[in-house]
Amino acid sequence: RKEVEQDPGPFNVPEGATVAFNCTYSNSASQSFFWYRQDCRKEPKLLMSVYSSGNEDGRFTAQLNRASQYISLLIRDSKLSDSATYLCVVMYNTDKLIFGTGTRLQVFP
């Protein structure tokens, strides 16, 4: 079983739609959680950290469920520019990040 699992998608949604991605992790000792975004043929970039109480950054909301060991990312009012691959990232050993293989989102007009 992979340490971090994501549905690869693609998720094809129209502009303005709300879309949610889930990610599960296997190591209960995981300490920190992040969502990174990666555009086609580009480098990954940090989108947001995920806090236990859940957190929001504009149209993006991240949630953490430690009991069930999953993380979610909700995108409201999708824009064309949101089209990218979203990487779920877990840290369970100091300084070491484990990346999921990513979920691809395509927003169409």
Add this chain to the structure above:
Amino acid sequence: DAGVIQSPRHEVTEMGQEVTLRCKPISGHDYLFWYRQTMMRGLELLIYFNNNVPIDDSGMPEDRFSAKMPNASFSTLKIQPSEPRDSAVYFCASNSQGAGQPQHFGDGTRLSIL
């Protein structure tokens, strides 16, 4: 400010050849990470350094891979001899204070081994 700089951007070479990938981290960052990304396996951590010292190389696939960081502003990842299955995008990333802080990635090196 200059970001993480990797070279070359693209490398195509024949199997058996030695390949050297280079990385210059952001000035002041004391952590440097090397990753490999493929469609099948996603982004995998190969090795990381703290203050130029290798901390965890458990992700290095085999002895053909080696990495060095002779000083705070330069690191290399070497593959010798290279094989077709090494074809991937190799990213270097750096940050301060470890993985819990945002990692800044370079543009990556697209490596193709024929």
